[in-house]
Amino acid sequence: MILVTVMIAGFVCCACTLNQRSSGSGHVFDDSPQARAMFRKADRDQNEYLTYGEFQNVFRSYDNNTDGLVTSAEFLEHWQNEMNGTVTQGLHVFTILDVDKDFILEITEEIPHIYHWFDFNSDWKVTEGEFVVQWVKIST
Numbered sequence: 001m002i003l004v005t006v007m008i009a010g011f012v013c014c015a016c017t018l019n020q021r022s023s024g025s026g027h028v029f030d031d032s033p034q035a036r037a038m039f040r041k042a043d044r045d046q047n048e049y050l051t052y053g054e055f056q057n058v059f060r061s062y063d064n065n066t067d068g069l070v071t072s073a074e075f076l077e078h079w080q081n082e083m084n085g086t087v088t089q090g091l092h093v094f095t096i097l098d099v100d101k102d103f104i105l106e107i108t109e110e111i112p113h114i115y116h117w118f119d120f121n122s123d124w125k126v127t128e129g130e131f132v133v134q135w136v137k138i139s140t
Contacts, residue, residue, distance in 0.1 A: 034084065035135035039128045049125035055115045059107050070105040072098075089139060096138045 042050055042058045062070045062078045072094050079090035095101070099110045118126045118134045 032132055032136050032139070035132045035139070036128060038084070038135070039131045043128075049127045050118075050131065052112075052115055052124065055118070055126060056107060056111050059105060059111050062105075063107065068107050070107065072103045075105065085139070093138055 038058075039050070042054055044054055044057070059070055060066075062075050064074045064077065072091070075094045076087055076090045079085070079093075080087065084090065094103075094105075097110075097114055098105055099113050100106075105111070105114075115126065116122065118130055120130055120134065
């Protein structure tokens with residue numbers, strides 16, 4: 001009976017980790033297929049990391065009128081068109097990304113702060129792992 005309990009507990013433990021990945025620093029986080037797809041789309045040169053320019057281009061694609069500002073309305077419209085999640089999820093993500101909380105993302109002023117937050121080892125390369133870890137933090 002004890003062996004069966006240990007085997008069942010081991011199976012449950014293994015099943016729980018199927019949806020998790022290691023960040024490389026010993027931390028375990030939930031994986032996000034959505035974040036991985038977003039990363040691959042943003043990684044235009046397919047070199048497995050996002051440069052600042054690639055990262056900035058993601059936000060430029062949200063800027064419908066090309067004025068250098070991404071309003072909450074523009075963000076949510078793009079969010080829905082890309083089927084990134086519900087409007088509520090999109091608004092949640094936007095409010096976290098909006099550094100100065102004015103409901104506008106200024107591409108030249110706020111995106112550097114957002115990029116550095118995603119680039120948590122400060123090597124000017126946002127890897128897929130870094131992106132997914134940070135994405136899970138803001139999207140849950």
